[in-house]
Amino acid sequence: MSAGTPPVALTVAGSDSGAGAGIQADLKAFAAQRVYGTSAITAITAQNTRGVVDVHPLPAAVVGAQIDAVLDDMPVAAVKIGMLGGADVAAEVAARARDGLLPNLVLDPVLYATSGHRLGALAVVEPVLPYALLVTPNRDEASALTRTPVDTVAEMAAAARAIAGSGARCVVVTGGAEDGDAVDVLWTGDEIRVLRSPWVPTDNDHGTGCTFSAAVAARLAHGDDLFTALDRAKRYVAAGLAGARLWKVGGGRGPLDHFSF
Numbered sequence: 001m002s003a004g005t006p007p008v009a010l011t012v013a014g015s016d017s018g019a020g021a022g023i024q025a026d027l028k029a030f031a032a033q034r035v036y037g038t039s040a041i042t043a044i045t046a047q048n049t050r051g052v053v054d055v056h057p058l059p060a061a062v063v064g065a066q067i068d069a070v071l072d073d074m075p076v077a078a079v080k081i082g083m084l085g086g087a088d089v090a091a092e093v094a095a096r097a098r099d100g101l102l103p104n105l106v107l108d109p110v111l112y113a114t115s116g117h118r119l120g121a122l123a124v125v126e127p128v129l130p131y132a133l134l135v136t137p138n139r140d141e142a143s144a145l146t147r148t149p150v151d152t153v154a155e156m157a158a159a160a161r162a163i164a165g166s167g168a169r170c171v172v173v174t175g176g177a178e179d180g181d182a183v184d185v186l187w188t189g190d191e192i193r194v195l196r197s198p199w200v201p202t203d204n205d206h207g208t209g210c211t212f213s214a215a216v217a218a219r220l221a222h223g224d225d226l227f228t229a230l231d232r233a234k235r236y237v238a239a240g241l242a243g244a245r246l247w248k249v250g251g252g253r254g255p256l257d258h259f260s261f
């Protein structure tokens with residue numbers, strides 16, 4: 001690679017027409033981290049800040065072809081997986097992960113949009129878990145994956161550990177709130193670590209999970225160790241939330257500012 005060429009990351013995720021979440025959020029997060037972002041789109045969603053109107057999954061072979069076109073030509077250093085769509089798409093992705101083609105794999109096990117619309121299913125996400133370096137469920141997704149309630153920090157820790165039992169190396173359960181802090185709980189494979197940052201009071205939080213997992217993948221592409229990548233991604237999301245606190249993009253839960261440093 002010649003001097004100045006940024007590292008390359010790949011996102012495998014759904015398109016959000018409102019551009020707060022999904023592929024659009026991931027590419028903005030990659031760009032903000034000075035990573036060259038590539039994408040394989042799994043589904044087209046019609047959505048805005050108020051919710052999801054329609055979902056059109058793409059054929060698994062088309063998703064596979066996008067991934068292969070990128071991998072055949074570019075030195076992908078990290079991969080983020082978001083909304084997968086159907087089980088056939090998950091199988092395409094899992095096959096490439098099994099062949100060692102998807103390095104530094106960060107899996108955001110998307111099941112529902114914030115608005116409540118179903119975007120995924122356990123049967124779709126679970127086959128990919130064993131190949132992930134890091135899984136980033138929010139509390140609801142962690143609850144679905146473990147079939148137990150996940151509300152408190154202690155429950156987040158237990159869930160992170162339990163999800164690692166299904167094969168992922170590390171798990172961070174996001175979305176806790178305690179003592180004025182936004183709290184995430186990481187299982188490193190050896191121990192629990194609690195990550196904290198000041199809670200940003202805002203209604204503009206559409207796409208925080210997508211942005212967080214994409215930023216972690218971007219930092220891994222730069223060569224950060226996992227803990228440093230998580231710490232930087234968390235601070236990046238917090239800055240984006242603070243930067244867009246007063247934005248009025250649409251009538252619902254607006255996006256964060258991906259370029260607020």
Ligand SMILES: Nc1ncnc2c1ncn2[C@@H]1O[C@H](COP(=O)(O)OP(=O)(O)OP(=O)(O)O)[C@@H](O)[C@H]1O
Binds near residue numbers: 114199237
């Ligand atoms: N209001 C907030 N202030 C500070 N940090 C926040 C806030 N909301 C979320 N975060 C952080 O954003 C990151 C993503 O977590 P979150 O649980 O919100 O993801 P998510 O629910 O999957 O998001 P989404 O489904 O909206 O994309 C975590 O590091 C979390 O602590």
Ligand SMILES: Cc1ncc(COP(=O)(O)O)c(N)n1
Binds near residue numbers: 113
């Ligand atoms: C294409 C796509 N992927 C993921 C999400 C989850 O993000 P959120 O929970 O913020 O709605 C989404 N809404 N759309």
